Structure formats: structure tokens, C-alpha cells
Amino acid sequence: MILALFSVWWAAAGVAGDGLWPPDNVTLSEAVATRNNGEAVRLMDMGADPNRPTRVRDGLLTNGYAVTIKPIEAAVGAQRADSVRMLLANGVLVDHAERRMLLCLEQTRRDSGVRELLATESEDHLECEGVRSPLEQVH
Amino acid sequence: MVRAALRSPALAVAVLLAALITIPLADSLYRVPIQVSDSLEPIVIAAKYDSGRHLLVDSLTFSPTTFRPSRYLQARALLALTDGTGLTHHAVFRGVHVALLVLLVGLFIAAVRVREWPDLVAFTVALPVLVGVHTFLSMLLEAFPVNHFAEVGVCALGVFVLAQHPSRWFVPIVACALLALSLSVVESGAMVWVTVICCAAAGLRGIDRTTVVSTTLLFGGYVLLRHVLGISSPGVGGHGSGFGDQFYSPEELTQRFGAHPLGFMLYNVTGGLASLLFAEPRQGVYSLLAAWRERDIHPVVLINVISSAATTGLLIWYAVTRLPGKRSTWSDVDRTFVVACAAFVVNAVFNAVYIKDEIMSPGGLFYAIATFVAVRALVERLPQQRLAIASLGAIFLATISALWAFRVAGVHYQLRYDAFKTRNDWVEVLRPDKHDDWPRDPDELALTRRLRTEAIDRRTTSPSFMPRWADRYWVE
Numbered sequence: 001m002i003l004a005l006f007s008v009w010w011a012a013a014g015v016a017g018d019g020l021w022p023p024d025n026v027t028l029s030e031a032v033a034t035r036n037n038g039e040a041v042r043l044m045d046m047g048a049d050p051n052r053p054t055r056v057r058d059g060l061l062t063n064g065y066a067v068t069i070k071p072i073e074a075a076v077g078a079q080r081a082d083s084v085r086m087l088l089a090n091g092v093l094v095d096h097a098e099r100r101m102l103l104c105l106e107q108t109r110r111d112s113g114v115r116e117l118l119a120t121e122s123e124d125h126l127e128c129e130g131v132r133s134p135l136e137q138v139h
Numbered sequence: 140m141v142r143a144a145l146r147s148p149a150l151a152v153a154v155l156l157a158a159l160i161t162i163p164l165a166d167s168l169y170r171v172p173i174q175v176s177d178s179l180e181p182i183v184i185a186a187k188y189d190s191g192r193h194l195l196v197d198s199l200t201f202s203p204t205t206f207r208p209s210r211y212l213q214a215r216a217l218l219a220l221t222d223g224t225g226l227t228h229h230a231v232f233r234g235v236h237v238a239l240l241v242l243l244v245g246l247f248i249a250a251v252r253v254r255e256w257p258d259l260v261a262f263t264v265a266l267p268v269l270v271g272v273h274t275f276l277s278m279l280l281e282a283f284p285v286n287h288f289a290e291v292g293v294c295a296l297g298v299f300v301l302a303q304h305p306s307r308w309f310v311p312i313v314a315c316a317l318l319a320l321s322l323s324v325v326e327s328g329a330m331v332w333v334t335v336i337c338c339a340a341a342g343l344r345g346i347d348r349t350t351v352v353s354t355t356l357l358f359g360g361y362v363l364l365r366h367v368l369g370i371s372s373p374g375v376g377g378h379g380s381g382f383g384d385q386f387y388s389p390e391e392l393t394q395r396f397g398a399h400p401l402g403f404m405l406y407n408v409t410g411g412l413a414s415l416l417f418a419e420p421r422q423g424v425y426s427l428l429a430a431w432r433e434r435d436i437h438p439v440v441l442i443n444v445i446s447s448a449a450t451t452g453l454l455i456w457y458a459v460t461r462l463p464g465k466r467s468t469w470s471d472v473d474r475t476f477v478v479a480c481a482a483f484v485v486n487a488v489f490n491a492v493y494i495k496d497e498i499m500s501p502g503g504l505f506y507a508i509a510t511f512v513a514v515r516a517l518v519e520r521l522p523q524q525r526l527a528i529a530s531l532g533a534i535f536l537a538t539i540s541a542l543w544a545f546r547v548a549g550v551h552y553q554l555r556y557d558a559f560k561t562r563n564d565w566v567e568v569l570r571p572d573k574h575d576d577w578p579r580d581p582d583e584l585a586l587t588r589r590l591r592t593e594a595i596d597r598r599t600t601s602p603s604f605m606p607r608w609a610d611r612y613w614v615e
Binding site: 019020021022023024026031033034035036037038039040041042045060082085086088089090091 | 163166551552555559562563565566570571572573594595596598599600601602603604605
């Protein structure tokens with residue numbers, strides 16, 4: 001009976017909106033931060049710029065504050081090599097300075113797959129002093 | 140069923156409850172995109188052929204260990220339906236999946252035969268068992284691209300429902316058709332023949348000698364055809380499987396058990412049965428052993444083991460105290476119970492080479508039917524007991540019912556999770572950085588692209604936005 005009532009509530013929520021656990025309304029960076037590569041591709045297909053910083057709400061990559069970051073920064077922050085590769089394949093541009101910043105971010109959120117995708121021969125000796133993390137809180 | 144529902148208020152309420160529980164489940168199931176693994180390839184192959192006949196002939200030799208011609212023919216028929224109706228591939232393929240779910244629940248209602256209020260009480264426990272048992276979820280998650288395990292379940296339950304009614308001239312024909320369909324989609328289709336034999340052995344009146352002989356001949360013909368075509372059964376090492384508290388790859392299994400497989404096969408058969416009766420092991424792996432070693436037990440394991448063990452305890456109680464020793468004195472309800480138990484016990488033998496929850500999925504359906512019979516007997520007996528015992532019995536039923544209801548809620552969660560993962564799988568198809576891997580054939584490319592677009596365009600929920608505690612309580 002409880003299950004039936006739960007199901008009625010579930011069905012009613014479905015009629016009223018998208019039901020329990022509805023699909024997320026997310027920015028491109030949030031989609032990447034939540035491992036939602038399918039949604040990221042959909043957003044890019046709809047015209048979202050993969051090089052543009054967008055907001056990532058509190059609790060996904062940071063605690064206590066939201067950040068506005070690029071999707072590839074979200075992918076490195078979320079330790080998702082598959083997302084980094086997907087973004088690179090979909091036209092994300094990473095210059096030398098940004099690559100260094102991403103590799104420094106990877107040092108704080110280790111992922112060998114991400115490191116492999118971003119690393120180049122010239123960055124054997126990575127120097128991260130003075131490099132600001134995109135996940136830091138901006139005051 | 141509609142006429143019967145109008146005659147019996149208890150049945151009407153049971154149908155209503157089943158509908159209320161099935162509709163949201165159908166919604167969760169429909170949200171899962173067509174799979175990449177197991178589905179994309181058969182669909183593409185089915186679309187390539189100029190005729191169904193060519194496809195049928197060639198499909199007989201697609202694999203040295205499987206005989207599943209209807210997999211491709213069904214995919215081809217659904218592609219034609221997609222083209223003919225203008226519907227999306229998702230609507231057609233996933234719609235069939237949902238239809239199979241509805242059929243399974245409908246056949247379950249027909250099989251348990253709710254007539255009076257105590258039946259309804261038993262039904263409110265048995266339905267959550269049907270949907271909440273892990274083999275049901277594993278069955279829902281399959282799709283090749285039509286869900287063959289659900290088809291086998293529908294066919295086995297169909298035969299079982301026929302067997303409960305007086306024998307009619309068409310029963311052998313329908314039973315043979317259901318068996319032929321099942322055997323042509325997946326090897327577990329043999330469960331339909333097992334159901335016929337179990338029904339006949341228990342003395343259910345709908346299965347007469349003609350049905351037994353005709354289905355046995357058909358099954359024998361199937362085995363012979365496989366032999367003629369040189370199709371062998373996979374041996375140990377053909378598929379990964381668990382042993383103890385670890386999962387082993389096919390290579391590791393060959394190395395460890397290849398020379399002397401009998402002990403491992405016995406482990407698998409008993410493990411397959413235990414997985415249904417006690418929710419352990421899963422895929423051959425005893426999570427409790429791993430939890431003991433790591434000193435960390437997930438609540439999901441406890442919930443599943445406790446609910447399954449308590450329900451199995453009820454079945455044992457019924458078998459020991461309520462089932463008469465002589466077959467001739469069995470009532471129709473007793474026969475139903477015996478068939479259901481025999482079917483899931485024999486189903487366990489199908490796990491001999493490797494354990495997989497899906498293989499036990501027909502057994503899971505029969506487990507729920509046996510649960511209905513046992514709970515019905517307990518409900519009938521409670522008023523005759525002293526108040527304290529009756530109260531304890533009622534609390535026991537309410538508790539296992541609540542645990543199973545919780546497991547059903549987990550089915551929604553895991554379907555959402557599967558929808559998310561399956562959609563992400565499509566991102567790896569037609570990758571922009573791997574143009575060389577794209578299909579060369581323009582039709583194949585167009586079909587793949589369309590399937591991918593349909594999957595990507597269907598928005599799903601990321602687990603990041605679902606309750607954080609859910610994994611520990613619902614996912615093993």
C-alpha cells in the first residue's frame with residue numbers, strides 16, 4: 001500500500017513536471033562536473049561554447065561557494081579523463097598557459113588519465129607556484 | 140481479466156495497485172536509451188540485409204556458441220515499424236520493452252489469481268517481491284535490443300497461466316509457439332520447456348500429454364539443430380564469473396577451473412539458487428565475505444539478504460507444514476506452489492557455466508508466485524492463532540513487505556542510473572576525433588547517427604543530483 005501511494009505521488013509528480021529525480025538543468029561546465037557527458041554533448045550540439053566559462057553551483061566541485069569556470073577546468077576538477085578527451089575532441093582550445101594551469105589543478109585532484117591527456121614533453125618539470133586554481137573562491 | 144475484476148473487488152484493487160506501481164516503473168524504464176552494447180550492432184546488422192530470409196539464414200552461423208536468429212529478425216521488424224510509423228527508434232524499441240514489462244505484471248496477476256481479500260493481502264507482499272527481486276532488475280536492464288530475458292519470462296508465465304486452466308485444444312500449439320519463440324532468442328528460452336514439464340509433473344490440469352510430447356519434441360529438435368549447425372555451448376571460461384568473494388575474468392577461470400570444472404559448476408548451480416533465495420551471491424561473488432574482510436558492509440546487502448531470507452523462510456514454512464506428502468491430495472494452490480519452486484530450482488542449473496542474475500530472471504518470477512501462495516496461507520492462518528502470535532505474524536509480514544517495497548524504490552533509482560550511463564555510452568559512438576572508426580557505409584552511418592542523436596537528445600538525471608545515500612542502500 002505504501003508502495004502504491006509512493007507510486008501515485010511519483011506518477012503525479014511526473015504529470016506535474018518531470019517527476020522524481022528529473023533531468024538536470026545544468027550549464028555546460030556543470031554537466032561536465034557531474035560526469036554528464038551526454039548532456040554536455042547535447043548542449044554543445046545546441047550551440048553552447050565549450051571554451052566559455054559558465055557557473056558551477058555550490059556542492060558539485062566546491063563546498064560553500066559557486067565558481068564560474070570553463071568546461072575543461074570542470075573536467076579536470078572532477079577528475080574525468082573521458083570528459084577532458086570529449087571536450088578536446090569537440091573543439092576545446094588549450095593554450096600553453098592554460099595547459100599549465102590545468103596540470104597544476106590536476107596536481108591537487110590527481111587523475112593519471114587526465115595528466116596523460118594534458119601532458120606534453122615540455123612540461124616534464126611542472127612549476128605551479130603562483131598559479132591560481134580556477135576552483136579557488138574569488139572574493 | 141477485466142470481467143473477472145468487475146466480479147471480484149479484491150481483484151479490482153489488485154489490478155489498480157499493480158497499475159499504480161507499474162506505470163511509474165514503465166516511465167523509469169522508458170527513460171533508458173537504446174543501449175550501445177548488445178543493441179547497436181544487431182540493429183545495424185538487421186538493417187543491412189535486403190531480406191528477412193537472408194538475415195535468418197546468415198544469423199544461424201553468426202556465433203559458434205549461440206543460436207539466436209530472432210534477435211536479428213525482431214530488430215529488423217522493429218526497424219520496419221519505425222520506418223512505417225514515423226516513430227523514433229527509441230519509441231519503438233523502448234516501447235516494446237515497456238510492453239513486455241506490462242505483460243509480465245499482467246501475467247503475474249493472472250497466475251496468482253486474486254479472488255478474495257486475503258489474496259489481496261498476499262498480493263501486496265508478492266508484487267513487491269516480483270518487482271524488487273534483483274533478478275527482475277537485471278532482466279529490465281537487458282536489451283539485445285529487444286529484451287530477450289523478458290520475452291522468456293513472458294513465455295514461461297504464459298505457459299504457466301495456461302496450465303492453471305482446463306486443458307484446451309490450442310494449448311499444445313500455443314505452448315510450442317512460445318517455446319519456439321523463446322529458444323530462438325536466447326538459450327534461457329529452455330525455461331519454457333522446463334515450465335511445461337514442471338506443470339505436468341505437478342499435475343496442473345492445463346498441460347496434457349500432447350503438450351508435453353510436442354514441446355519435448357520441439358526442444359529435442361532445437362538441440363539437434365544446434366548440433367547439426369555446429370553450435371556448442373560455452374564452457375567454463377567463456378564468460379567471467381565470481382567465486383568466493385572475487386570476480387574472475389574468463390582467462391582466470393580457465394586457468395583455475397578449466398581442467399576440473401565440475402566443482403566450479405556445482406558452485407555455480409548452488410550459488411545461482413542461493414542468489415535467488417538469499418540474495419547472495421551476486422554474479423557468483425559473496426559480498427558478505429568481502430564485507431567481512433573489509434569490515435564495511437553496505438546496508439543494501441543487509442536489506443537484500445534479510446528480505447530474501449525471510450521470504451524464503453516463509454516458503455520453507457509452507458513446504459514443511461502445509462504441503463501434503465501425497466501428490467494426489469494436493470490442491471490447485473499446492474500444485475501452483477510446487478511448480479513455482481521446481482521452476483526456480485531447475486532454473487539454477489542454467490548457471491552451471493557462469494552465474495548471471497539475468498539467467499535466474501524466470502526463476503525470480505516463479506519465486507514471487509511461490510511467495511504469494513505462502514503468504515496467502517499465513518494470512519489465512521493468523522486469525523486462528525492467539526493474539527500475540529497473530530500480531531507477530533502481522534508484524535513479520537508488514538516488515539518484509541516494507542523491505543521489499545524499499546527494494547522496488549531502488550529499481551527506479553537504478554534505472555535512472557542506467558539511463559545516465561547508457562546515454563553517456565553514446566558519446567563514445569561516432570567520436571569527432573576518431574573519424575577513421577566511423578562506418579563507411581552511408582546507410583549504416585545515417586542509422587548510427589540517428590540512434591546516437593535520439594539517445595543524446597533524451598535528457599537524463601546525473602547521479603550527482605540524486606540522493607548521496609542511495610548508492611549504499613540500493614546499489615550492490
